[in-house]
Each structure stands twice: as C-alpha cells, then as structure tokens.
Amino acid sequence: MEDNFFDRVYEVARLIPPGRVTSYGAIASYLGTKGSSRMVGYAMQACGKALPPVPAHRVVNRQGLLTAKFHFGGNLMEQLLQSEGVKVMDDQVQNFKTLFWDPAVELAL
DNA sequence: CCCGTGACGACAT
DNA sequence: TATGTCGCCACGG
Numbered sequence: 001m002e003d004n005f006f007d008r009v010y011e012v013a014r015l016i017p018p019g020r021v022t023s024y025g026a027i028a029s030y031l032g033t034k035g036s037s038r039m040v041g042y043a044m045q046a047c048g049k050a051l052p053p054v055p056a057h058r059v060v061n062r063q064g065l066l067t068a069k070f071h072f073g074g075n076l077m078e079q080l081l082q083s084e085g086v087k088v089m090d091d092q093v094q095n096f097k098t099l100f101w102d103p104a105v106e107l108a109l
Numbered sequence: 110c111c112c113g114t115g116a117c118g119a120c121a122t
Numbered sequence: 123t124a125t126g127t128c129g130c131c132a133c134g135g
Binding site: 023024025028034035036037038039040041042043044045047056059060061062066067068069070071072 | 114115116117118119
C-alpha cells in the first residue's frame with residue numbers, strides 16, 4: 001500500500017469535511033500534479049481497497065457533476081451526499097461553488 | 110517492453 | 123455557449 005501517488009490522493013480525500021465537496025483537479029493541483037487530474041480519479045477507483053475507506057463520493061468533477069456515480073452503482077453517491085446535507089439535483093451538486101472545498105486553500109495555512 | 114484505457118481539465122474551433 | 127481534441131501519467135494486459 002506504499003503507492004505514494006494513490007496514498008497521497010486518499011490522504012487529501014479523507015480531509016474533505018462532511019457536507020463539502022472537491023474536484024479531482026483541485027486535489028491533483030494540491031499534489032502538484034494538476035495536469036494529472038485523471039490520475040486522481042484513477043486512484044479513486046482503487047480507493048475501495050484503501051483503509052480507512054475514502055469518501056470518494058465527496059469528490060466530483062470541475063462542474064460539480066457526479067461523474068463517479070456511474071462507478072458507485074446508481075444513485076448511491078447522490079444518496080450519500082444528500083445524507084451529508086449536500087443538495088444534489090440531476091447528478092449535479094447545488095451550491096457547488098459554496099460547498100467547494102479546495103485543499104490548496106483550506107490547508108494552505 | 111509496448112499499447113490501450115481512464116472517476117478530468119484546459120484550450121481550440 | 124457547445125462540441126471536439128489533446129495532454130496528463132499510472133496501471134493492466
């Protein structure tokens with residue numbers, strides 16, 4: 001599990017507060033691999049084997065669209081987000097800009 | 110070792 | 123504004 005890259009993504013993802021969401025690009029940027037936003041998502045795919053589990057449902061794309069719901073298996077992702085108080089409509093996070101949690105900013109200090 | 114794939118994002122048209 | 127294309131780089135076959 002010493003996959004540095006994956007582990008790094010998981011670490012940041014776990015720092016996402018409940019009721020908040022972030023984007024793959026934001027995490028990638030925080031890791032210094034802003035151009036490799038895909039790698040973040042790729043790592044998330046393997047997050048299922050990560051311990052403790054990673055709240056991947058709090059990670060959405062730059063548009064606040066639940067692109068990952070397809071991998072969660074239906075409306076599970078949307079359900080989880082709404083359960084945390086995140087309003088989701090048509091696979092899109094409402095108030096995304098307000099709920100957006102940017103590690104590069106929140107963890108800046 | 111080489112090729113294809115992918116939970117994204119920015120830029121070009 | 124919408125659609126298309128390229129780049130990014132790790133992992134599996």
